Amino acid sequence: MTIVKPVMPTRAWTPRIALQLAVLAAAAFVYVTAEMVPVGALPAIASDLRVSEAVVGTLLASYALVAAIATMPLVRLTASWPRRRTLMVTLVCLTASQLISALAPNFAVLAGGRVLCALTHGLMWSVIAPIGARLVPATHTGRATTAIYAGTTLALVVGNPVTAAMSELWGWRQAVAVVTVAAAAVTTAAWISLPPMPLSDDEVDAVRAHGRHHRxxxxxxxxxxxxxxxxxxxxxxxxxxxxxxxxxxxxxxxxxxxxxxxxxxxxxxxxxxxxxxxxxxxxxxxxxxxxxxxxxxxxxxxxxxxxxxxxxxxxxxxxxxxxxxxxxxxxxxxxxxxxxxxxxxxxxxxxxxxxxxxxxxxxxxxxxxxxxxxxxxxxxxxxxxxxxxxxxxxxxxxxxxxxxxx
CATH class of the missing domain: 1.20.1250.20 (MFS general substrate transporter like domains)
Known part of the structure; x- marks a missing residue:
């Protein structure tokens, strides 16, 4: 049975669509802030877990490596899922990873928490922009994508400096705990505000056949x-x-x-x-x-x-x-x-x-x-x-x- 796609909105930028795009931007904000926490908190993490700063620095490169390897297999695995469900899984993993990191008794557990976040990082970015594009007419795809990416830039301008300051004042675990709460709040908001967005059979087949993209x-x-x-x-x-x-x-x-x-x-x-x-x-x-x-x-x-x-x-x-x-x-x-x-x-x-x-x-x-x-x-x-x-x-x-x- 073919699932019928939701009707495209006739108005490009209704208050509801603006709210939904704001939620997606907030998800991007929290994800990027969580990814970059070790940059500002590097000395504090190294001192607390008794490892060198160089070792803590490997958290960034390893994060990118895991995300690169996991993205396409997870895109294919979740091909038949409604888009909101896929995004929700990534946000739940983000929240869990931050909780694990905040409570990590040693560097190995912290690295494990980061791996959980990295696994779904690419999947999140593979669906979040298409979700935004589905909310607006095709003529506004670029503007919707830009609105979502504003969350990424705000993470660099606001999120990272704030978590770095919190790490200095209160400790890196407290900073990560704040990110955990923010991730949980965004997860809840996404579930409430976004439509399920099921895919048609043709769309599912297209995602599963992504290997043909090399052509x-x-x-x-x-x-x-x-x-x-x-x-x-x-x-x-x-x-x-x-x-x-x-x-x-x-x-x-x-x-x-x-x-x-x-x-x-x-x-x-x-x-x-x-x-x-x-x-x-x-x-x-x-x-x-x-x-x-x-x-x-x-x-x-x-x-x-x-x-x-x-x-x-x-x-x-x-x-x-x-x-x-x-x-x-x-x-x-x-x-x-x-x-x-x-x-x-x-x-x-x-x-x-x-x-x-x-x-x-x-x-x-x-x-x-x-x-x-x-x-x-x-x-x-x-x-x-x-x-x-x-x-x-x-x-x-x-x-x-x-x-x-x-």
């Missing part, structure tokens, strides 16, 4: 360019604090303000690019990549000059702001483009995109560390510029890469 040239090209671009971004982003401190010469409280500026620029850029991402998606992608290349080129030049001063701070700070704006705005544009490229299976296409993104995070972090240790900051930032330039050339040269829905 979809546009989707594979988008995923490959995403992998290259994300790798280039994370080579330097992993060491953004070092870049701000040692290249631009900004330290202390001013460093924190510049990091906040990075995130605020991202939020602003996402809002400004929401409508163009629907109307001119390819131009939006190319523009963001070009801005990223420019920012990295400027920072690489400053790193090679080894000079500090008012001009260096002004130019370097501007490059950081451009970096934050372009890198943050590009993620929802790419995911919306991926879903458009495979309209018969947006969930499976998103799963492939998320896998490429997670591999890019892991590869970028590892390559960034290698470049930083072996060749220094100018080479490291230059490597980011080169890889993003490759992604830019590929996006600009490929015809029909990003479909437009009007």
């Amino acid at each position: 979809h040239r546009g989707l594979m090209t988008l995923s490959a360019l995403t992998l290259i671009g994300v790798t280039g971004h994370f080579i330097s982003y992993t060491f953004i604090v070092v870049i701000i401190r040692d290249v631009i010469g900004v330290r202390g409280p001013h460093l924190a303000w510049l990091l906040a500026g990075f995130g605020i620029a991202g939020l602003t850029a996402m809002a400004l690019m929401a409508r163009p991402s629907d109307r001119r998606p390819k131009a939006s992608v190319v523009g963001c990549l070009a801005a990223l290349v420019t920012a990295f080129a400027v920072l690489a030049a400053l790193a090679g000059a080894h000079t500090w001063g008012v001009a260096t701070i002004a130019v370097g700070a501007a490059a950081i702001i451009v970096w934050g704006a372009a890198s943050t705005a590009m993620a929802p544009i790419l995911q919306a483009a991926v879903m458009r490229s495979a309209p018969d299976d947006p969930d499976g296409a998103s799963g492939l995109y998320v896998t490429a993104f997670q591999i890019g995070i892991m590869a970028g972090s590892l390559l960034g560390g290698l470049c930083y240790e072996q060749a220094g900051l100018p080479t490291m930032i230059g490597a980011s510029a080169v890889l993003v330039a490759v992604a830019l050339a590929g996006a600009a040269a490929t015809r029909g890469l990003v479909a437009t829905t009007r």
Whole structure:
């Protein structure tokens, strides 16, 4: 028996749809905040569990690795589930993982809790954007995806600094406990506010046949360019604090303000690019990549000059702001483009995109560390510029890469 899909809303942005998108954004906020807790709480975790800071640092790379490996198998396993049920499973796992982490008596248990969260991280991102797209007309897919991704940026601007401050003031376990409560609240809100969203038999077959995506040239090209671009971004982003401190010469409280500026620029850029991402998606992608290349080129030049001063701070700070704006705005544009490229299976296409993104995070972090240790900051930032330039050339040269829905 074929399940009939729910009727698409006639109005693009009703109060109910706005509330549902806000819940999805909150889920993204909590998930990313939980993922990045070890960054701000690293010294506290190391001291409490009596392990080195380097060991605690492996929690991030291992998280990305697990997410990359688990995403596509879980997308196929949950193919026949209503979309709300799939999202609920990921949020329940998130809540449980944070509870386990908060109560962890040793590093092994903490790592186990993180694995539980990482297992469903990619699955969450493979369904959350398609859920948002199902709530609105096809002409508003990019805007709905951008609204959800606002939660990710808020996690970087608000969630991570707040959990880091709580770790310093109260202890890392208390910070993780707060994240646990937030995750439980979002889980409840998602269950109450979102419709079940069952899939038709044709949609289930499409998700289960996601292995055929390797024959979809546009989707594979988008995923490959995403992998290259994300790798280039994370080579330097992993060491953004070092870049701000040692290249631009900004330290202390001013460093924190510049990091906040990075995130605020991202939020602003996402809002400004929401409508163009629907109307001119390819131009939006190319523009963001070009801005990223420019920012990295400027920072690489400053790193090679080894000079500090008012001009260096002004130019370097501007490059950081451009970096934050372009890198943050590009993620929802790419995911919306991926879903458009495979309209018969947006969930499976998103799963492939998320896998490429997670591999890019892991590869970028590892390559960034290698470049930083072996060749220094100018080479490291230059490597980011080169890889993003490759992604830019590929996006600009490929015809029909990003479909437009009007």
